[in-house]
Amino acid sequence: MRRFVVLLLLSAAGSPSVFAQAARTKAFSHADTLRGSNGPGRAWWDAAFYDLHVAINPKDSSIRGHNAITYRVLQPATEMQIDLQVPLEVDSMVQDAHTVAFRRDGNAFFVKLAAPQTVGAEKTISVFYHGKPRAAKRPPWDGGLIWQHDSLHNRWISTAVEGLGASAWWPNKDLLADEPDSQRIAITVPDSMTDISNGRLRGTTRNNDGTTTFEWFVVEPINNYNVEVNAGQYAHFSDTLTGERGRLTVDYWPLAYHADTAKVQFRQAVPMLKCFEHWFGPYPWYADGYKLIEAPHLGMEHQSGVAYGNKFKNGYSGRDLSGTGWGMKWDFIIVHESAHEWWGNNITVKDGADMWVHESFANYAEGIFTECQNGKQAGTDYIIGSRANIKNDAPIVGAYGVNDEGSGDKYYKGGSLLHMLRQLVDDDEKWRGILRGLNNTFWHQTVTGAQVQAYISEKAGIDFSKVFEQYLTTARVPELEYKIANGQMSYRWANVVPGFAMPVRAGVGNGAETWLRPTTTWQTLPNTGSGDSLAVDRNFYVVVKRVKN
Numbered sequence: 001m002r003r004f005v006v007l008l009l010l011s012a013a014g015s016p017s018v019f020a021q022a023a024r025t026k027a028f029s030h031a032d033t034l035r036g037s038n039g040p041g042r043a044w045w046d047a048a049f050y051d052l053h054v055a056i057n058p059k060d061s062s063i064r065g066h067n068a069i070t071y072r073v074l075q076p077a078t079e080m081q082i083d084l085q086v087p088l089e090v091d092s093m094v095q096d097a098h099t100v101a102f103r104r105d106g107n108a109f110f111v112k113l114a115a116p117q118t119v120g121a122e123k124t125i126s127v128f129y130h131g132k133p134r135a136a137k138r139p140p141w142d143g144g145l146i147w148q149h150d151s152l153h154n155r156w157i158s159t160a161v162e163g164l165g166a167s168a169w170w171p172n173k174d175l176l177a178d179e180p181d182s183q184r185i186a187i188t189v190p191d192s193m194t195d196i197s198n199g200r201l202r203g204t205t206r207n208n209d210g211t212t213t214f215e216w217f218v219v220e221p222i223n224n225y226n227v228e229v230n231a232g233q234y235a236h237f238s239d240t241l242t243g244e245r246g247r248l249t250v251d252y253w254p255l256a257y258h259a260d261t262a263k264v265q266f267r268q269a270v271p272m273l274k275c276f277e278h279w280f281g282p283y284p285w286y287a288d289g290y291k292l293i294e295a296p297h298l299g300m301e302h303q304s305g306v307a308y309g310n311k312f313k314n315g316y317s318g319r320d321l322s323g324t325g326w327g328m329k330w331d332f333i334i335v336h337e338s339a340h341e342w343w344g345n346n347i348t349v350k351d352g353a354d355m356w357v358h359e360s361f362a363n364y365a366e367g368i369f370t371e372c373q374n375g376k377q378a379g380t381d382y383i384i385g386s387r388a389n390i391k392n393d394a395p396i397v398g399a400y401g402v403n404d405e406g407s408g409d410k411y412y413k414g415g416s417l418l419h420m421l422r423q424l425v426d427d428d429e430k431w432r433g434i435l436r437g438l439n440n441t442f443w444h445q446t447v448t449g450a451q452v453q454a455y456i457s458e459k460a461g462i463d464f465s466k467v468f469e470q471y472l473t474t475a476r477v478p479e480l481e482y483k484i485a486n487g488q489m490s491y492r493w494a495n496v497v498p499g500f501a502m503p504v505r506a507g508v509g510n511g512a513e514t515w516l517r518p519t520t521t522w523q524t525l526p527n528t529g530s531g532d533s534l535a536v537d538r539n540f541y542v543v544v545k546r547v548k549n
């Protein structure tokens with residue numbers, strides 16, 4: 001999803017270096033550390049299976065349920081951290097048929113385990129809880145439980161918790177680095193409603209109290225913020241993709257009164273999946289399927305069940321974010337959120353600080369889809385047009401270990417960075433191989449940003465470390481400075497990190513483009529010719545500056 005992070009500290013005017021400094025000195029709390037780091041109550045256990053059961057009561061906006069957490073013991077331990085956010089309350093925790101003691105520290109619970117935790121053993125702890133979860137204020141950005149009505153006044157309930165965390169509505173290890181191997185999501189709602197969650201529906205049970213339980217099951221690893229509720233009056237139709245791994249089920253769940261509109265708009269999904277399979281490799285969730293589910297918020301990359309709320313219009317809420325016209329040729333939410341099935345869901349970052357791996361590639365995928373539909377030039381125009389949204393307000397990479405995300409530039413600047421790497425690789429098939437290779441190498445895994453960077457450099461055979469450092473960890477745009485003396489042109493990089501030496505394609509005057517290999521020291525062009533200006537190929541996101549001698 002597109003997340004707009006407001007860094008109050010950074011709102012004052014100042015130079016980029018001041019911004020970078022401010023970002024580094026941003027204050028984080030004890031609670032941020034508990035939430036964002038792989039602390040001592042977390043590191044010793046590995047989530048294997050979440051067996052989640054939640055009953056939703058729309059009458060008083062409350063929920064009640066339990067999660068049976070099955071985990072593997074990696075290290076001996078006696079204290080376990082389980083996250084559940086205020087104002088929700090834990091009623092009890094049970095292991096081996098005995099209740100266990102726990103203490104609360106804000107949004108984290110520390111459990112005193114009585115039973116031995118033998119390394120290699122698989123254990124289960126059940127957490128029973130209830131309460132009125134935080135209601136979303138401005139979903140999907142400021143998330144929580146969404147208590148809505150559709151335009152026919154039917155209840156419509158949904159979840160959107162990216163950044164905020166899954167523990168806003170269910171107890172778990174709320175850390176991106178640890179995904180369960182599989183998960184049950186059993187949601188109980190009033191009989192009049194249908195719930196659509198992730199994965200596949202295993203059963204529907206009519207209870208004797210006016211409620212129905214929908215049991216959904218995900219058989220592949222899932223990142224916790226993607227676990228979803230979508231309860232309302234839904235219609236269903238389906239399609240299939242004959243893809244790289246065989247037959248993929250494609251299911252659509254619009255609100256019942258939108259079925260006809262959805263049947264037209266959702267035709268975009270299958271060609272998009274084909275395009276992404278070509279560029280990024282097989283869709284990652286053949287076993288769990290692909291779904292588009294209408295939601296009462298703009299959208300979210302919920303795994304194997306993308307939440308869709310773009311009102312069946314092309315563009316982003318009816319706008320073209322690139323300003324080129326290409327962004328109106330397709331539905332932003334279908335394309336961007338589905339791209340996250342590869343970038344974000346298949347490859348998930350261990351720490352929100354590296355969220356660029358999700359969002360830069362998702363923005364880049366928008367350009368790739370444009371390329372699939374309308375050719376390479378169109379895709380290029382889309383990415384370059386999207387640069388208008390870059391703010392250069394703070395570094396893209398956030399602070400580690402505190403559930404922090406860096407600048408919103410992780411979308412467009414990150415996308416432009418990837419587009420630039422493609423120029424530097426200078427071989428489209430090799431570049432496509434790198435994109436597919438990332439998804440294959442890190443298939444169903446959590447990663448660090450550094451792993452992704454190292455992979456790209458290694459497969460490209462080019463050390464991009466300084467390019468990544470410049471564009472991801474500073475808010476400065478490289479300046480290609482040039483000057484002319486005695487009819488000779490000299491050039492160098494300025495406003496860059498030490499050692500930055502990215503090649504660029506550039507032309508002198510009206511001359512043909514050639515590769516320049518600037519460093520931070522002046523180099524003189526052997527033949528300046530008649531031109532007295534330097535123009536860098538527009539595929540490179542840099543500033544060109546003529547300086548005085």
Ligand SMILES: [Zn+2]
Nearest residue numbers: 001002359362
């Ligand atoms: Zn996104």
